[in-house]
Amino acid sequence: MLNFKKPRHRLSTESTDxxxxxxxxxxxxxxxxxxxxxEQFRQRLIELGLTKDAEIWIDKYAPLRDxxxxxxxxxxxxxxxxxxxxxxxxxxx
Amino acid sequence: MNFKIAIAGNPNCGKTTIFNGLTGARQHVxxxxxxxxxxKSGHYKFSDNKFDVIDLPGTYSLxxxxxxxxxxxxxxxxxxxxxxxxxxxxxxLDRNLFLTTQLIELGRPLVIVLNMMDMAEEKGxxxxxxxxxxxxxxxxxxxxxxxxxGLDLLKEKILRVATEKSQKTRSIDVIYPRDIETEIxxxxxxxxxxxxxxxxxxxxxxxxxxxxxxxRDEVRDLDNGSQILDxxxxxxxxxERLFKDTSRAVISHARYGFIQGALRxxxxxxxxxxxxxxxxxxxxxxxxxxxxxxxxxxxxxMFKLTYDLGSFPMEWIDMGVVGLMxxxxxxxxxxxxxxxxxDGIIGGVGAIAVFLPNIFILFFIIAILEDSGYMARVAxxxxxxxxxxGLHGKAFIPMVMGFGCNVxxxxxxxxxESRRDRILTVLINPFMSCSARLPVYILVAGAxxxxxxxxxxxxxxxxxxxxxxxxxxxxxxxxxxxxxxxFVLELPPYQRPTGRSLAIHTWERGYLFIQKMGSVIxxxxxxxxxxxxxxxxxxxxRDYAGEGKAITQNYSIQQQDLTLKYDASxxxxxxxxxxxxxxxxxxxxxxxxxxxxxxxxxxxxxxxKSELFLLKQTELGEITSKRWIGRLGKVFEPLIAPLxxxxxxxxxxxxxxxxxxxxxxxxxxxxxxxxDVDEENQGVISGLRSSGMTPLVALSFLVFTLLxxxxxxxxxxxxxxxxxxxxxxFSIFYSVSLAYGLAFMIGYFGRMYNxxx
Ligand SMILES: Nc1nc2c(ncn2[C@@H]2O[C@H](COP(=O)(O)OP(=O)(O)OP(=O)(O)O)[C@@H](O)[C@H]2O)c(=O)[nH]1
Numbered sequence: 001m002l003n004f005k006k007p008r009h010r011l012s013t014e015s016t017d018x019x020x021x022x023x024x025x026x027x028x029x030x031x032x033x034x035x036x037x038x039e040q041f042r043q044r045l046i047e048l049g050l051t052k053d054a055e056i057w058i059d060k061y062a063p064l065r066d067x068x069x070x071x072x073x074x075x076x077x078x079x080x081x082x083x084x085x086x087x088x089x090x091x092x093x
Numbered sequence: 094m095n096f097k098i099a100i101a102g103n104p105n106c107g108k109t110t111i112f113n114g115l116t117g118a119r120q121h122v123x124x125x126x127x128x129x130x131x132x133k134s135g136h137y138k139f140s141d142n143k144f145d146v147i148d149l150p151g152t153y154s155l156x157x158x159x160x161x162x163x164x165x166x167x168x169x170x171x172x173x174x175x176x177x178x179x180x181x182x183x184x185x186l187d188r189n190l191f192l193t194t195q196l197i198e199l200g201r202p203l204v205i206v207l208n209m210m211d212m213a214e215e216k217g218x219x220x221x222x223x224x225x226x227x228x229x230x231x232x233x234x235x236x237x238x239x240x241x242x243g244l245d246l247l248k249e250k251i252l253r254v255a256t257e258k259s260q261k262t263r264s265i266d267v268i269y270p271r272d273i274e275t276e277i278x279x280x281x282x283x284x285x286x287x288x289x290x291x292x293x294x295x296x297x298x299x300x301x302x303x304x305x306x307x308x309r310d311e312v313r314d315l316d317n318g319s320q321i322l323d324x325x326x327x328x329x330x331x332x333e334r335l336f337k338d339t340s341r342a343v344i345s346h347a348r349y350g351f352i353q354g355a356l357r358x359x360x361x362x363x364x365x366x367x368x369x370x371x372x373x374x375x376x377x378x379x380x381x382x383x384x385x386x387x388x389x390x391x392x393x394x395m396f397k398l399t400y401d402l403g404s405f406p407m408e409w410i411d412m413g414v415v416g417l418m419x420x421x422x423x424x425x426x427x428x429x430x431x432x433x434x435x436d437g438i439i440g441g442v443g444a445i446a447v448f449l450p451n452i453f454i455l456f457f458i459i460a461i462l463e464d465s466g467y468m469a470r471v472a473x474x475x476x477x478x479x480x481x482x483g484l485h486g487k488a489f490i491p492m493v494m495g496f497g498c499n500v501x502x503x504x505x506x507x508x509x510e511s512r513r514d515r516i517l518t519v520l521i522n523p524f525m526s527c528s529a530r531l532p533v534y535i536l537v538a539g540a541x542x543x544x545x546x547x548x549x550x551x552x553x554x555x556x557x558x559x560x561x562x563x564x565x566x567x568x569x570x571x572x573x574x575x576x577x578x579x580f581v582l583e584l585p586p587y588q589r590p591t592g593r594s595l596a597i598h599t600w601e602r603g604y605l606f607i608q609k610m611g612s613v614i615x616x617x618x619x620x621x622x623x624x625x626x627x628x629x630x631x632x633x634x635r636d637y638a639g640e641g642k643a644i645t646q647n648y649s650i651q652q653q654d655l656t657l658k659y660d661a662s663x664x665x666x667x668x669x670x671x672x673x674x675x676x677x678x679x680x681x682x683x684x685x686x687x688x689x690x691x692x693x694x695x696x697x698x699x700x701x702k703s704e705l706f707l708l709k710q711t712e713l714g715e716i717t718s719k720r721w722i723g724r725l726g727k728v729f730e731p732l733i734a735p736l737x738x739x740x741x742x743x744x745x746x747x748x749x750x751x752x753x754x755x756x757x758x759x760x761x762x763x764x765x766x767x768x769d770v771d772e773e774n775q776g777v778i779s780g781l782r783s784s785g786m787t788p789l790v791a792l793s794f795l796v797f798t799l800l801x802x803x804x805x806x807x808x809x810x811x812x813x814x815x816x817x818x819x820x821x822x823f824s825i826f827y828s829v830s831l832a833y834g835l836a837f838m839i840g841y842f843g844r845m846y847n848x849x850x
Binding site for chain 2: 039040042043044045046047048049051052054059060061062063064065066067069073074075076077078079080083
């Protein structure tokens, strides 16, 4: 009864290799392959349209290198580097 | 007929603009019960029907993760509005429709507003509203909130939907992929057995499948509750195994799938990059090298304008207040009532009223920054810095505003979305040294550190910032930890603010200031007045009137003596004067005598004045010490004695609790130079120096003044924004303790190592 919140199937987000959203440079495009982090964090990002397979475009980094600004589903969204690190992406052109 | 309308939508989609467009000025701003999320309600009339409108907090979803979502959801579920108006940013359809899919499931009669059509057009989006309406099963009204275009049609549609609602409920569902639909159906067959209000079966089933806690709790109480929950667990399990993700994520994903399917059919885009001009502007404003300097310059400009432009009306108001005081004091006989009106009410409230122009100008500039879209960039630029103390980039703005006045700054914390961030920002804000503290610094630093006044004053500001940062770090690691939400920030395109929305924003906040702060300041001023006015009957130790008379007499005898001597000398000199060429009155010897006489006379009368002044000062000091305010100071004296403070500092600090600028005028009263002093008054400065205060104690006093609760109006603002007395009292307790602790340490170590001596 109490286990309704936890995903019982481990998601492959723990892997530290692979490209992260925070690795992309301004002007680069990527596709989300996986979102890690807490349940609430993942849910919030999905609600904002950062779903698996969504295409994103890094627009720029803030003057102090953090946060970064990206374009997803036609609008501008800003995320912190440490959060962007939880998002696995593949580069597309 | 009377209808209830709720306006829902994403943050920043223009809900409030639509709300204002519908209701005009007939609105009321308050808080939602129990939480300090702003609640705006209003009404309008349309073809003989009255519509009560509520502006729900902006949310991305109805998942009830945040206070805003919980409120919106609860209102929609429990208060059952007759029509839900879903405002959508047409230039950002994908994400905005995510909430719509949930509103559709909710099953209340729905009208969809396609707002910001102008932006969508600019972006090159061609939206077929009719097809969208068919796909979503609700009327879709394109409008431009900024200009009010389309609002009449919107009112018509709302009326139509409101009056039709009894005939049938919604016919269109959000369709999920087959595997999900199967599970929804399994749960739904059990849920349907119950008579859930308004037949919200599908909503309940979908929410159960999303593992929504609140829905699970509700279902548990149903007759077949355990059966439903068993089925839910089974279905959730199956979905998660099938899709290798949480069921909630799977469903959210499917919602986006539904949205994309719908949009493919009714939107054709020939993208000319929409936000191109915004990107161009951002290339400068958030530039790697220029971003921070430009921001710093704009902040400086904001202050400059606030204080420079504000100083003119400030003088007028000041003159008005003085005029009013004069008018009433001549009009009214010299009674307690007159003193209450003139010194208590007009003087007290007037002292705050002079800040009104500054505050309105500040709010106006902030409204420009917000409406233009720059505020979001401020958060973007400053996030890195604020993140260090566990705050969102936007929290920087109230911090800077605090240098002006903590009251609007604390009210400005509303721009923060999370309650935890708001409370933390509110709690550290009082340490930002507001402009009212400056006169105290100038007075005390000028009296004790005349050669290093600027350095001392500057270090007060720095100390305030350090205290704020340290407190922020401390609180975010202790009492306010872990409640922080993930940082997401939308960067809307830049826009030219409209006069109307600037006026509304400025007035709304300014009015709150007048209303709330006015009442607190009024009560506070009357209190301080009463403390200084009572008791009337005082036994003075010395006969000041008699002594004064004696002094006058003594000096007038001296003057007479002098005149007699002078006359005699003149006569003597005249009799010895023999020159025919020049009249005696023009002779050098006479002129010499005359000038000597004049200077002696001036000397005597100035001596008389200063002796009388000293007497008056002592008298006022004694009177004050015997009024309630002085007795209160004496009561506190043992408590503050370890800091080296006397009852005078006690009185000054107590009155400073009402408003910091009063500290200076309190010292004015205490040293008998009257209330009308400014920070450069020599009487007060010499009074302070001769009162036995050492430079070290003065430094402690400055630090105490900086750190303890700024003023009553700030307390009222804290209460208003945190919504509880707990945080309000905690804030007072914390600031006073910090002030005391630091002032004590300065005194202690200062004596130990002989600082400043
Ligand atoms: N171009 C354009 N701008 C609009 C329109 N409607 C609103 N805006 C602007 O969009 C911004 C946000 O509007 P608000 O009404 O404050 O949005 P809101 O949804 O109430 O925002 P929250 O209170 O944060 O939920 C403001 O700067 C408005 O001037 C529109 O139709 N066209």
